[in-house]
Amino acid sequence: MAAVRHFNRSVTQRVGALDDTYLTRGRPLAQARLLWEIGPAGAEVATLRTRLNLDAGYLSRLLRVLEGDGLVLVGSAGGDGRVRTARLTATGRAEWDVLDRMSDELAWSILEPLSDSQRARLAGAMAEVERLLMASLVDLQPRHPGDPAARACLRAYARELAGRFEGGFDPARSGVDEEALVPPNGVFLVATLSAEPVGCGALRLHPGEPAEIKRVWVSKSVRGLGVGRRIMAELERRAAAAGADTVRLDTNRTLTEAIGLYRATGYHEIPAYNDNPYAHHWFTKPLDPAAAPSR
Amino acid sequence: MAAVRHFNRSVTQRVGALDDTYLTRGRPLAQARLLWEIGPAGAEVATLRTRLNLDAGYLSRLLRVLEGDGLVLVGSAGGDGRVRTARLTATGRAEWDVLDRMSDELAWSILEPLSDSQRARLAGAMAEVERLLMASLVDLQPRHPGDPAARACLRAYARELAGRFEGGFDPARSGVDEEALVPPNGVFLVATLSAEPVGCGALRLHPGEPAEIKRVWVSKSVRGLGVGRRIMAELERRAAAAGADTVRLDTNRTLTEAIGLYRATGYHEIPAYNDNPYAHHWFTKPLDPAAAPSR
DNA sequence: CCTATTGCCTGACTAAAGTCAGCAATATGA
DNA sequence: TCATATTGCTGACTTTAGTCAGGCAATAGG
Structure with missing residues (x-):
């Protein structure tokens, strides 16, 4: 149990903070996360709301901002006319690609100082933690x-x-x-x-x-x-x-x-x-x- | 690299969010973190500032709030009269104990659904990730x-x-x-x-x-x-x-x-x-x- | 003893995050 | 067809988070 607590504190906070400050590109965190979550394939507003666990009003406002910046287009696509879908514009896609690249860089900055064997061990341990955490969330x-x-x-x-x-x-x-x-x-x-x-x-x-x-x-x-x-x-x-x-x-x-x-x-x-x-x-x-x- | 990215997203965000929302007890996150960081032994204000990486003014204000709630006492203790030390009051200590207990519960909620061997593997993998991440932060x-x-x-x-x-x-x-x-x-x-x-x-x-x-x-x-x-x-x-x-x-x-x-x-x-x-x-x-x- | 530095506090901000109630459009099931 | 639920949008908030400049007291260094 001490291992879990310690891990939560140190890893989660440190890595999480890194991620959050580094991957925003000057944009507020919530906007950056939303942009990322929409992704090249687009996503329904309802999906975004549950995935990011946001208030419907707040999410709507965030989408409006991204739309205003020309990064995102929200339109009703498909059967149910109430269900709206957010898609990236060309500019939005370019932004997303930048985030993707930066995410790679961030990952690399963690791996870079390690030796090959350490890298392999880290990847293995991370996969294991992820898997078991997933199991415990069932x-x-x-x-x-x-x-x-x-x-x-x-x-x-x-x-x-x-x-x-x-x-x-x-x-x-x-x-x-x-x-x-x-x-x-x-x-x-x-x-x-x-x-x-x-x-x-x-x-x-x-x-x-x-x-x-x-x-x-x-x-x-x-x-x-x-x-x-x-x-x-x-x-x-x-x-x-x-x-x-x-x-x-x-x-x-x-x-x-x-x-x-x-x-x-x-x-x-x-x-x-x-x-x-x-x-x-x-x-x-x-x-x-x-x-x-x-x- | 994919392992690192995936880990950052899923583990960090999920567990981190859990921690942050669960361990605040209705208090704003920053206050809860500060209270926790002061701990039963107390801590110097300067230490808190570097550990939590906060602006001096902001930290001071947070301390004032906790003091107002009767959870913390800030006083100059020891040699240098400029260095101030924050200590928990009895109420503050009780609050801290609650946080400590909840932290245990949170850890347990992760371990509970797992079998013994899974628990052992999780603890091992977490320790490994922590260790290697530490290495990479040097x-x-x-x-x-x-x-x-x-x-x-x-x-x-x-x-x-x-x-x-x-x-x-x-x-x-x-x-x-x-x-x-x-x-x-x-x-x-x-x-x-x-x-x-x-x-x-x-x-x-x-x-x-x-x-x-x-x-x-x-x-x-x-x-x-x-x-x-x-x-x-x-x-x-x-x-x-x-x-x-x-x-x-x-x-x-x-x-x-x-x-x-x-x-x-x-x-x-x-x-x-x-x-x-x-x-x-x-x-x-x-x-x-x-x-x-x-x- | 004078001066610079350190450590912290205060006031006055801005920006971001998050909440709530109400509204309009659309689906759904009897 | 009509009542009811769902889905998302908007306006009007409150609360947190974070920054900056200025100020005071204690201390260190000459």
């Missing part, structure tokens, strides 16, 4: 299966299975009524990374019988960060809290990473307990009721 | 030997040698006229880490003869970061640029790390070329004139 919350984030996950889940299973995948045939995944009959968990859905998992409770885990999916963007493991653990915790003494699940033989995860976390294979047409393997795991109330 | 500049930072280095150098040599160390007997270490007869380099002197090295030019390296010292706080190596390389570069084709140096047998560094960077031992009473070993290294103009 938030796991129960949501209604009809919630937009939940729907997005279920769509991604179905799309992925359809691509991997030999004969495609039709969610309707898999024997899960997604709408039923709400208390007290079950729960649907969604993992998000800064509001972006990146994973999910469902628990179906059958009083007097083992609870059942379904619809576990993790986005490619966060695989290897332990999100799947966290989802499973939380589902098991909730199953135990609801009084189940066992969980079980079925899976397709093409999902080898998932099968590996199940085995690694205490599941063992059992004979078929249902007739899910997509299932090739069935697993079970006993729950420890004492562990349930934790968290 | 600045190496020529200074007049009479400059305060240079004097501080020479004092630290003498103090260290006095502690390590069997018979103590008297700079006057070592045959170096420190005032002569200025162009065109020589050069004195000082390494600083955010204005703090952390290392030095001198070059004495003898036209027609080998240049001589003297007074190489690196503070304990930055050892192992390659600062010594950088000082040596820069001295050699300047020697070559001044036309020398060889450098040489003498050293004491108790300075084993230094001897290791000399051997590792291309020096080989030669017979005594002077009668320095503190020297046991003499080294030389041929210079590559082609490399001189670089940088």
Whole structure:
């Protein structure tokens, strides 16, 4: 913990301040950041607002200033007439390129005094910090299966299975009524990374019988960060809290990473307990009721 | 380089923003930072000014506000009546404790979702990034030997040698006229880490003869970061640029790390070329004139 | 003892950042 | 079609941050 605190103080403040003062080009920080965030591809105003976490009024005013300086054009593009899109003008693009170059210079000024091996170590350590920090920012919350984030996950889940299973995948045939995944009959968990859905998992409770885990999916963007493991653990915790003494699940033989995860976390294979047409393997795991109330 | 840029953007901004918004307790950021920096031990106003890099007037005003809130007391303590010292009152100390606790919580919120092995990896990677970033912030500049930072280095150098040599160390007997270490007869380099002197090295030019390296010292706080190596390389570069084709140096047998560094960077031992009473070993290294103009 | 310097404080600013309420245009769902 | 929500814009603020010049008291140096 001391390492984290120390890191936050020294690295974050020092490097952050460097970045902030160096990459503004005389412009106020907020304007420079906005210009940078719009980028060569342009961006919707709403996206900018969430990404930079700005007040709608303040953002609008900043856009007006950049527009006044001839760097940016805001226009309504595409279907919804309320949604406005900011694009860089030629001048704006040139400015952006300068910022890009300066960003490179700044990075180089950090690397320049280091030896080759130090540079390699720094890059490696930075990537590792970034990755693990990302992992720790993944938030796991129960949501209604009809919630937009939940729907997005279920769509991604179905799309992925359809691509991997030999004969495609039709969610309707898999024997899960997604709408039923709400208390007290079950729960649907969604993992998000800064509001972006990146994973999910469902628990179906059958009083007097083992609870059942379904619809576990993790986005490619966060695989290897332990999100799947966290989802499973939380589902098991909730199953135990609801009084189940066992969980079980079925899976397709093409999902080898998932099968590996199940085995690694205490599941063992059992004979078929249902007739899910997509299932090739069935697993079970006993729950420890004492562990349930934790968290 | 991409790793550095990416890291700067994502980690620095995200974590930094978290820190800044979370650790203010409704107070403006600058006030909160100042309160934190004063700390339970108190601090001199001048120290605060350099550490937080604030305008004297602004800092004074911030102190007045904290004083008005009953969190801080500023009084002249100790010898120099101009130097004022800020201390926390009981209320201020309580506030500081809250900040301390919240800082812990923030760190924990990052670690909590991670597995034990991930936590260990994160701590390791953070420490590595911090260390290497520190190394890259060390600045190496020529200074007049009479400059305060240079004097501080020479004092630290003498103090260290006095502690390590069997018979103590008297700079006057070592045959170096420190005032002569200025162009065109020589050069004195000082390494600083955010204005703090952390290392030095001198070059004495003898036209027609080998240049001589003297007074190489690196503070304990930055050892192992390659600062010594950088000082040596820069001295050699300047020697070559001044036309020398060889450098040489003498050293004491108790300075084993230094001897290791000399051997590792291309020096080989030669017979005594002077009668320095503190020297046991003499080294030389041929210079590559082609490399001189670089940088 | 006179003078310059150092360390801090104060007043008078400016600029940037951020907030809030209300408005207009457009979508959406019953 | 109509009520309701969403999206963004504008004007009118307040608060923070930061700068600069001038001034006073304590101290160091001759």
